[in-house]
Amino acid sequence: MKKIKYITAFCMMICIIVQLNTNVSANENNICYVAHRGYTKYAPENSIPAFEAAGKEGFQAVECDIHETAKDKKGKRRFVIMHDQTLNRMCGLSGKNVYQKKLTYQKIRSKYHIKTGNNIESYTKKQLRIPSLEEENRK
Template identity: 45%
Template sequence: MKYLKRIWVVLLAAVFTAAVTVQAAAAAERTIEVTAHRGDQSSAPENTIPAFEAAAIHGAKWVEVDVAQTKDGVLVVLHDRNLKRLAGVDKNIWDLTYEELMALDVGSFYSPEFAGTKVPTLKQVIDTCRDRLKLNIEVKYNEHESQDFIAKVVQLIDQENIKDQCIITSFYYDYVKQVKNLAPDLRSGLITANAAINFSDYPEADLFSLNYKMIDKNVVSGLHHMGKQVYVWTVNSYPDLKNCIDAGVDNIITDNPAYARQIIRNN
């Protein structure tokens, strides 16, 4: 009888160990990476070199950057179409040459500490983030981009040899398709807040970047079943972070990467 009890103890221990191993493996597979939205906005003005530096310091794995074009076709990192909010100048990005853009201060609106901060080029951001941060490059659709806008972005990524360190995302599906046509091995994704979306209508997307209000376990598991990664934006509060963690998303885009990492660690 004692022998049988020992056998049962050994078997139960083996089952428990196997269960823990499986759970650990599953947890490893579900590792959630953090993206600093336009850099670390909790520390520096959005989409600026100081914001990207702060993101690296605070442990983000990725930064999300918005790419637009100046009047003379230079690829710059800027979210807004108009410079009024950031620089106090009522001018659209497509009406300004790169030289004119460089005359503007996009740091003082945030804090006097950042007075004189400039809009960076995409090349400058790549140089800043290289070997430190991966890039989620959102290409903006303002209806004023040149015909070769996406080709220029893809060409720069190729020249800088960072295909495995970045993704390209857009609200505009035609841009996603252009990326796949130009560089099939470069991952690209569709950004959406449309809760009624039929994901199967967008086969060229390698991933979907969803508004946080769309996230639940069924949506995430369905996309994973399709072989698609799930990024989610912009997630700042504890309840929303917890919901994304519980749903098993792949990447959380946030304005406060240090806080998001803390919540992920604690869950």
């Protein structure tokens, strides 16, 4: 355990030294602005509208989490974009946890929608479907 602490401390020290010795000013175009879970000021997190808003606002990248679904009839798994391991928080579900990894992509897509987040009333049910990684990569 001590060895892990020392290695972690050493790595953190290296990161700090590298950052202190990196000469990047805000006036140079070396800064990449990343929208965490999309531009959530105007749309629910990890939704297609949040990703589109991030692009319109000038962000160069979007950070998102992905989770694998269950295999479909053809044995194919997909990746859905969602921060949590369950659908509960974003889809307004209570009670038993609903895990993406136990549902096929088709089931998630047809049955669940994002129901919480900023300006939720401004978007259609179709716009608030849980996006797949493939869908977002096509944009």
